[in-house]
Amino acid sequence: MSSLHDPLPPQPAPPVEPEASLQSAAASTAQVASLEFKARLLLVFMLLLLCGSALYVLYARGAFEATQKLVLMADDSEGVVIGMDLTFSGFPIGRVRRIELAEDGKARILVDVAAKDAHWLRTSSVFTLVRGIVGSTNIRAYSGILTDPALPDGAVRSVLQGDASAEIPRVISAAKELIENLNALTGSSGSVGTSLANLQILTTRLNGPGGALTVLLGSEQEAKKIILTLDRANALLTKLDGLAAKADTQMFGEKGVMPETRATIVQLNTLLGEAHTSLKKVDAVLLDAQAVSGNVKDATADLGALRGEVDANLRKIESLVNEINRKWPFARDTEIKLP
Amino acid sequence: MFWSRVISGEAGEASILQAMGRLPSYHALMTKLTLYSRLTRTGHGAVQWLIEWWRLVHLGAVLLVLTLSPSSYSAESRGVLARHIYLNTAPILLGFTVLCALVTVVITRIVLVTALSYGLSQYALQVVIRVLVLELIPLTAALFVALRCTIPDGAELTAMQASGELDDMRRRGIDPVRREVLPRVVAGMFSGITLAALSSLVALVVAYVVGYGFTVSGMAAYTRLFGQVFSPAVTLIFVLKTLLFCLAVSLIPMASALYGMRGASVRTSAEMRGLVRMFAVILLIEVASLVGNYY
Numbered sequence: 001m002s003s004l005h006d007p008l009p010p011q012p013a014p015p016v017e018p019e020a021s022l023q024s025a026a027a028s029t030a031q032v033a034s035l036e037f038k039a040r041l042l043l044v045f046m047l048l049l050l051c052g053s054a055l056y057v058l059y060a061r062g063a064f065e066a067t068q069k070l071v072l073m074a075d076d077s078e079g080v081v082i083g084m085d086l087t088f089s090g091f092p093i094g095r096v097r098r099i100e101l102a103e104d105g106k107a108r109i110l111v112d113v114a115a116k117d118a119h120w121l122r123t124s125s126v127f128t129l130v131r132g133i134v135g136s137t138n139i140r141a142y143s144g145i146l147t148d149p150a151l152p153d154g155a156v157r158s159v160l161q162g163d164a165s166a167e168i169p170r171v172i173s174a175a176k177e178l179i180e181n182l183n184a185l186t187g188s189s190g191s192v193g194t195s196l197a198n199l200q201i202l203t204t205r206l207n208g209p210g211g212a213l214t215v216l217l218g219s220e221q222e223a224k225k226i227i228l229t230l231d232r233a234n235a236l237l238t239k240l241d242g243l244a245a246k247a248d249t250q251m252f253g254e255k256g257v258m259p260e261t262r263a264t265i266v267q268l269n270t271l272l273g274e275a276h277t278s279l280k281k282v283d284a285v286l287l288d289a290q291a292v293s294g295n296v297k298d299a300t301a302d303l304g305a306l307r308g309e310v311d312a313n314l315r316k317i318e319s320l321v322n323e324i325n326r327k328w329p330f331a332r333d334t335e336i337k338l339p
Numbered sequence: 340m341f342w343s344r345v346i347s348g349e350a351g352e353a354s355i356l357q358a359m360g361r362l363p364s365y366h367a368l369m370t371k372l373t374l375y376s377r378l379t380r381t382g383h384g385a386v387q388w389l390i391e392w393w394r395l396v397h398l399g400a401v402l403l404v405l406t407l408s409p410s411s412y413s414a415e416s417r418g419v420l421a422r423h424i425y426l427n428t429a430p431i432l433l434g435f436t437v438l439c440a441l442v443t444v445v446i447t448r449i450v451l452v453t454a455l456s457y458g459l460s461q462y463a464l465q466v467v468i469r470v471l472v473l474e475l476i477p478l479t480a481a482l483f484v485a486l487r488c489t490i491p492d493g494a495e496l497t498a499m500q501a502s503g504e505l506d507d508m509r510r511r512g513i514d515p516v517r518r519e520v521l522p523r524v525v526a527g528m529f530s531g532i533t534l535a536a537l538s539s540l541v542a543l544v545v546a547y548v549v550g551y552g553f554t555v556s557g558m559a560a561y562t563r564l565f566g567q568v569f570s571p572a573v574t575l576i577f578v579l580k581t582l583l584f585c586l587a588v589s590l591i592p593m594a595s596a597l598y599g600m601r602g603a604s605v606r607t608s609a610e611m612r613g614l615v616r617m618f619a620v621i622l623l624i625e626v627a628s629l630v631g632n633y634y
Contacts, residue, residue, distance in 0.1 A: 039421035042428055046529065049536040057574055060566030083567050092563055 062095060066115035068153040070094065072139065074129055075161060077107030079137030086111050086127075088141045093117035096139070109139070109159070122148035129159045133168075395594045395616075398516070399586065405521050416522070423526035427488040428533055435483055439538040440545050443471055447549040464561065467546045468568045472539045473577055473632070478625060480534040481584035485592070485617065489527040493592025496520065497610065500596060520593050527589030528582075535581050573632055580628040584621060591617040 058064065074080070077099050085092035094113035102108045113121060125143040132138070139159070151157075185192045205215050213223035252258050317338065405411045412420070447467045454463035496519060499505050505515040543565070551557035569577075595613025 035425055036418065036421045038429065039425045042424060042533065043529075046533045046536065049533070049540065053536060053540070056562075057566070057569050060562045060569060061571075062566065083570050085563070085567075 062112065062114070067094070067112035068115055068118050070111040070113050070121070070151065071154065071156040072109040072111060072127055072129075072159045073102065073156060074107045074109060074159040077109060079131050080107070080109055080129070080139070081136075084136065084139065086113065086139045086141060088117070088120045088143070091117075093120060093141070111139070119150055120146075121151040122146060123151055123155075124148045125151060125157070127157050127159045128162060130162045391598065391616075394598050395591065398520075398594050398597065399590050401516060402521055402524050402590070405517055406525060411517060411521060416517070419518070420522045420525060423492075423522040424529050427484070427492075427526040428530040431483065431487050431530070432534065432537065435480065435534050436537055436541050439476060439479070440541050442475075443467075443542040443545040444549055446471060447546045451550060464546060464550050465564055465568055467550075468543070468565060471542045471546065473568070473573065474625075474629075476538045476542060477535045477577070477581040477584055478621070480538055480581075481531050481588045481621060484527055484531040484534060484585070485588035488530055489523070489589050489592045490614070492523040492527065493596045493613065494610070496523070496593060496596035505597075516597075520597065524589045524593055528585040531585030531588060532581065535585075576628050576631045580624055583624045587617060587620040587624065591620060 080096060080099055082096055084096050086094035094111045096109055097112045098110040100108045120143055121141055122143045124145050125141050128140050130138050184190050187193060202215060206212060210220045210223040213226055214220055217223050250256055450467050451463045454460045508515045547561050592613055595610060
């Protein structure tokens with residue numbers, strides 16, 4: 001509104017001569033050489049850009065790739081959006097084209113699988129729909145046996161659903177249960193509370209007269225009995241001590257058992273020395289006997305030589321008889337009578 | 340009769356005071372007068388506002404018809420059109436593209452590093468494409484074209500209007516809308532669309548290089564990502580938004596130049612009001628596109 005109250009009239013724009021304007025236009029046209037050609041070039045460039053962009057968008061949307069259909073049946077299509085990927089080993093092999101409600105109330109997810117990647121899907125393939133707590137939902141395919149027959153076009157498969165966020169209520173209820181149990185344990189009437197109370201009584205007793213003995217035996221009287229028993233055991237031990245001193249005297253005194261035993265051992269030693277001498281004599285006797293047996297052995301060797309000589313003589317005589325037999329071949333009686 | 344003259348501003352101050360002297364209660368009269376004048380002013384403003392918008396829409400419709408009619412492309416008109424198209428687009432194309440590439444490098448790097456630190460790197464390039472190509476580049480291209488081409492063109496037209504050159508044309512039987520306005524609007528739109536398309540392409544390439552490095556192995560994944568962002572609805576909204584941005588920045592300065600001169604009392608603020616209107620329209624288109632994309 002300031003213009004309404006402006007005391008000064010609005011300044012008119014400086015007049016521009018029409019001729020001057022036309023001249024300037026003509027001059028600027030002249031300045032740019034082959035203007036129309038450049039303008040056309042720009043036009044073609046823009047058209048190319050636009051067409052290229054449109055084609056690239058179509059290509060990126062998968063308009064030019066051959067596909068085969070796959071129908072996935074899910075209980076719940078929450079998180080599934082049109083255009084999202086179906087992945088196999090982390091590689092996108094298809095995209096969701098449509099989601100619709102089937103007649104049985106389940107969600108039908110229509111997936112376009114690229115024909116070049118369709119061989120990864122087999123009749124035994126398993127499809128999962130996983131919703132993470134952070135990030136988008138994923139549809140994944142798993143083919144355990146790649147030698148199975150390929151999945152036919154338009155196959156209908158059900159999806160296994162795994163939902164990380166669906167686990168949360170269960171976890172929370174379990175945690176709640178745990179906390180209730182803890183509360184019940186740690187409450188004044190709970191077992192932990194009772195144990196603590198018992199522990200308190202125990203420490204009171206430990207600190208009281210009788211101490212740990214009262215705790216162990218249950219009452220003070222019993223503890224006193226134990227102490228009395230201990231005193232008696234002490235007296236007994238003192239008596240035992242005296243007894244042991246006497247036994248020592250009996251055993252190791254001047255006329256005790258031990259000196260006499262020592263004298264006996266000395267006598268035993270003497271006896272052993274004598275036995276040793278007797279044994280040496282026996283040894284000499286045995287040596288003599290060995291010499292006798294050596295002589296007998298030599299005599300036996302001489303007998304062997306004698307026998308050899310007799311054998312040689314006999315052979316000589318036999319050869320002599322043979323020779324006589326040869327010289328008297330008509331003799332009927334070949335027997336030779338030895339002298 | 341008197342009050343009608345008061346409302347229409349024809350009654351002078353003296354006559355109003357004279358009339359007031361005849362009335363019983365001065366304060367009551369002043370209250371009524373203030374109320375009436377306010378209402379009148381509001382009514383005038385609303386009517387003016389409607390008229391201006393109607394003129395804008397009308398001019399747009401006329402220009403659309405002229406653009407589509409073959410008679411607008413005579414040999415002489417083609418020369419003028421070619422000059423405007425070339426002068427509006429060629430000088431700013433390289434600068435704007437380089438600027439876009441630099442901004443893309445910076446923004447992509449920031450988004451990638453941030454996404455990596457949150458363990459969400461798989462969404463980083465998608466965010467870059469959405470933010471840069473879908474939202475920032477069309478808006479920036481339109482504003483750049485407005486500042487460098489269409490607002491100076493509007494000022495040129497205002498000067499021609501002020502000098503009476505356009506009236507001269509009308510007297511000579513030449514339609515100034517066809518002769519002067521149409522080439523400027525078409526050139527502005529052409530420039531805006533070319534800038535947006537080229538910058539989007541450059542931004543996509545730069546984002547790919549920053550994200551994957553100088554290798555072609557990421558091309559398939561990147562194309563898939565791009566396809567996921569550019570769903571049919573998003574693509575339609577993107578195309579419409581870019582076209583409407585270019586139309587707004589080309590048309591509104593011309594309309595301000597043509598019709599802002601009519602009322603001599605508002606002449607000084609006509610250009611400013613045209614600019615404000617242009618920014619308001621751009622804002623409106625942007626908000627509408629955001630609503631369309633994300634709701």
